[in-house]
Amino acid sequence: MARVINDRLALDLLLERGPLTAPQLRTLTGLSRPTVSDLLERLMEGGLVRVTGEYGEDRRGPNARLYGLVPDRAHVAGVDLRRHAVTAVVADITGRVAGEATKTIRGELDGLVERTIRDAAGGRALDTVVIGAPGLVDPRTGELVGVSDVPGWRPGLMGRVRQRLGVPVVLENEVNLAAVAELRTGSAAGSEDFVLMWLDDGIGAAVVLGGQVRRGVSGGAGEVGMLEVDGTEFCQLVSPDVMAGLDRAELAARIAKGAAVTVSILDPGLVVLGGRVGHQGGDELARLVAERLGALAPAPTEVRASTVEGNAVLQGAVLTALDLARDHIYG
Structure with missing residues (x-):
């Protein structure tokens, strides 16, 4: 078990930082010289790690080998x-x-x-x-x-x-997968609790608590599209055709009404506006939604636009x- 833990620790460091020398691995892991030597030999024999070059090639004297992951x-x-x-x-x-x-x-x-x-x-x-x-x-x-x-x-x-x-x-x-991208590389990076409001050709939400996507017993957590807002289902209130005809202030007001339900129940502290509309609306739309959400929900909540580029x-x-x-x- 100790070997498995040490091996995974080294592999995760190589994933995060790229090729490293044995001394660098010892410094980062706190493991002894023999332990690092053994784990590198073990990982190379398993086809997981290989020598990718040398550290300090621009100076005279012996150089330390750089070890990196085998991508293929x-x-x-x-x-x-x-x-x-x-x-x-x-x-x-x-x-x-x-x-x-x-x-x-x-x-x-x-x-x-x-x-x-x-x-x-x-x-x-x-x-x-x-x-x-x-x-x-x-x-x-x-x-x-x-x-x-x-x-x-x-x-x-x-x-x-x-x-x-x-x-x-x-x-x-x-939408749950979009929340994973937002958590790792987007506006929610560093936040363990947030709700992603998805505003695209489909309307929905994803709930992330404690750094984990919460799906519910049947997978229905975050399905805000069916909520009734002002006598109309939320998905109809902010459908693509409807949103295209709204000014930014009215759009923000409608989004805030849908977000207020999840904020009141979950108190996530952060709402991310995702999908095409959330991404394109940027900081300005996020600011307007935050203003209106503050008047509707009891818990203080930050609102950010998605920053995940691409799909x-x-x-x-x-x-x-x-x-x-x-x-x-x-x-």
């Missing part, structure tokens, strides 16, 4: 399954993108997901696949609850995808897949 030790895929297209990104174990593919949904979805993933993989074997899709995902079964908004979705689709790919495939709500769902899917693969491979 495993590959993962993150998938964004939306209403119009399937997009897959494949990354190596260090997180470097190795391939990407997108296919438009024109009817039958069966087979399209696997083809998109395989095109992105380019012949590389995959360790883990994480798919983000709209809808409730039951945490116990890993399957969608009820009807999906994705055209061509049929019961048993995920089972067929898993069978054809022959690797672990995890299905997750797309947050896809990034969250890749990050989640990497976590699972690293636990599998690194122990």
Whole structure:
């Protein structure tokens, strides 16, 4: 057990900091010289670490070897399954993108997901696949609850995808995955508690407490779209067509009314405005929502615009897949 813990500690440092020398690993881990020497030998024999160069090549005298991760030790895929297209990104174990593919949904979805993933993989074997899709995902079964908004979705689709790919495939709500990206690289970095309000062609929210996405018993945590606000479902109050015709002040007022419910119950301290509208609205929309939210909810709450660049769902899917693969491979 001590060896496993030490090995994972060293691997995580190499993931975080890049190639390191044995003395640097000793300093960072507090482990002895023989222990670090043994773990490096063990990791190299396991094909997890290799010598990537030398430290101090620009000076005279003996140089220390630099040890780095073997990037091709495993590959993962993150998938964004939306209403119009399937997009897959494949990354190596260090997180470097190795391939990407997108296919438009024109009817039958069966087979399209696997083809998109395989095109992105380019012949590389995959360790883990994480798919983000709209809808409730039951945490116990890993399957969608009820009807999906994705055209061509049929019961048993995920089972067929898993069978054809022959690797672990995890299905997750797309807003939950966007929250993972926000927590790791976006506006919520450093905050263990927050609610992500997703304002896009779909309306919803993700709840993160204690640094973990909270899904609820049936996967319904954060489904604010069905809340009744001013006699209208929130998803209708801020639908894409409606939002396009609102001035910024009215839009902020409507968003604040939906956010006030989760803030009053959860007291997260932070609300992140995500999706296309939240990202484009920027700091100005966040400021207006914060002003109106302060008058509606009893708990003081900061509001920030999403700062995740690109596809947050896809990034969250890749990050989640990497976590699972690293636990599998690194122990």
